[in-house]
Amino acid sequence: MRAGAAPAGCEKEELRRKQTMKVLVIGLGGVTNGGKTTLAEKLKKMLPNCDMISQDDFFKPEPEVETDERGFKLYDVLDALYMDEMVKSIRNWMKSPTSSGVLTEEPQNTCDNLKDTEDVYILIVEGFLLYNYEPLNELWNRRYFLTLPYEECKRRRSTRVYQPADTPGYFDGHVWPMYLKYKNELEENASNIVYLDGTKSQEELLSCVYSDIIQELKKLREGNQQVTA
Secondary structure (H helix, E strand, O other): OOOOOHHHOOOOOOHHHHOOOOOEEEEEEOOOOEEEEEHHHHHHHHHOOEEEHHHHHHHHOOHHHOOOOOOOEOOOHHEEHHHHHHHHHHHHHHHHHHOOOOOOOOOOOOOOHHHHOOEEEEEEEEEOOOEEEEEEHOOOOOEEEOOOOOHHHHHHHHHHOOOOOOOOOHHHHHHHHHHHHHHHHHHHHHHOOOEEOOOOOOHHHHHHHHHHHHHHHHHHHHHHHHHOO
């Protein structure tokens, strides 16, 4: 055997694993302060081989974000984000999820539903503008969208500290109108989106989304079994 070469059995096992490896890309989008990040982080702890990407990490630096005639920084639009870089990051993860830093430890909520999912890798992408950018829409396996009524969203937003800070009138003048604009576009043009009521408890939302993802994992597992049969 050539020095340093892997045994034939190991090579076959690695090849089999790559052939049967599946990826599941989950979108968790919706209204500002709807609970997206909290929900994503909880799911990441419960699901096997799960990683997470946050859209907030792709905001342009403040000097590159456009300012309108009212002095509002236009953060709640696609142009405020490096969307091409975000797509590239997701595609890179899909090509090689095992080298993305994903830990393959046992999830917190182990159950029979998660058996035989060692070759399934899950990516949760959370953000406020996930489904209005066409290059992203071909990547999703499941899409969720959190909603809030105006008063509750404004109340939650007022308790958060942003950098830069919201200026007076910013929520009513920019944040909420942009949310309605993109949500209306979504409702007109997109399908297969699961809408979630963000006023429900985190436990209820978590249970709903977790159960739905488990069903997707079952489908992938059944597909794997057919491939290897």
